[in-house]
Amino acid sequence: MSEIICTVDIVLLTLKEECLHVALLRREHEPFKGVLALPGGYIHAEEDADTHAAAVRTLQAKTGIASPYLEQLATFSGPGRDPRGWSISISYYALVPENLIGEAGHPHVELLPVERLKGLPFDHLQIVEAAVSRVRNKSSYSSLPVYLCGEAFTLPRLQAVYEAVLGEPVNKVSFRRKIDELGILEPIEGALETGKANRPAQLYRLRKEYRDRLSLTDRALNAR
């Protein structure tokens, strides 16, 4: 019955040079040894509380990253996707600010732009595309992109992040209205982003209720 191979794969996304990038690693073992692929691995029934825990463990082990936002994407399956046999991959996606990868990430993590990816093993290209599509779609009506920013950020910066993710310009007034009525951000008292030859911008952070969660319910952060 169970010659089924059970794995998790994680699409770790970040914004680098204003473009979505995905974290890839060279595979240490066959199949596809030496090829860039998504971080992933077997579910460990002995130690994992569920597949989400397996994804957290795998992401930490392979990349060194603990992502505050990690959500299940979909399950991919079939006899052909893995040459070892009939397999299941429960895929997750995570969003982190780029500097986190630089600071906590293992040095061999490679960031590739999600556009024009090619030659990924297994069905990893399809998984990445599904993740990007989910993130784009969800960003259009939620506060997802805040997880691509660091702890503190300005509204102009957050707007630029939205625009990079959505791939289109965003109306400034509407954007600020929306963010305001979402009620998820708070200004950091007295903290301004100075240094540039213009009026300094107020720094904001996620309100406490929304920080430091490994996973968030849809309703918690969405407008509607």
Added chain:
Amino acid sequence: MSEIICTVDIVLLTLKEECLHVALLRREHEPFKGVLALPGGYIHAEEDADTHAAAVRTLQAKTGIASPYLEQLATFSGPGRDPRGWSISISYYALVPENLIGEAGHPHVELLPVERLKGLPFDHLQIVEAAVSRVRNKSSYSSLPVYLCGEAFTLPRLQAVYEAVLGEPVNKVSFRRKIDELGILEPIEGALETGKANRPAQLYRLRKEYRDRLSLTDRALNAR
């Protein structure tokens, strides 16, 4: 490694007496023998092309139903959800008109209202809730509820179906504008629903492009 139990479960939903109902079956074997539960079963690596195929096969075998709309919901997992051991359930949801269950469905299929369900085995209650939540959410911006209607239906009927699913009244003018601009329905030439003591309503059907698909991409049917 793989003492992991791999199954699919299907949340088959229909509209009965203007309320969402889920199809349940009494389990034939332990665990929970004789208890009402979601139709589900093991993935057969020898014959299933993927988990979607496993869901189609399982739904057909257990209930006799072939649902035009069948979509992956999420994957549930862990050591405790099935007393037999660490298990994975890749869950799917399907929408069918009630008469299809009466005509093609096995006689032992039971329809229970999704509100106030209790005593479902495994984590099936959680799975049903996730499915209902997904359907409600998706119905608010897509044409999903047409799959709860039969082949031909009137716009007032479709509106009532939307209202039943969403649990709130829908503005008639806006509703018709939206359906019109979705462009997924076509009037059935000369077919009116007569018999009632009022002006007869035009009958509509899904346009050919949207009929008879086992699964539809999100983009195919959604407005935005």
Added chain:
DNA sequence: GAAATAGTGTCTTTAAGACACTATTAT
């Protein structure tokens, strides 16, 4: 002061909803 971007007030445009009116059937 000039240049640059932050932040806001307000008008315009567009979408959603309310309301009312006409249309067509059975009785």
Added chain:
DNA sequence: ATAATAGTGTCTTAAAGACACTATTTC
């Protein structure tokens, strides 16, 4: 004709976007 619901035209309200103006910094 009356009752009942289908179907549509149009006004109102609310949300989204455009535009312009003020604010605050560096040089």
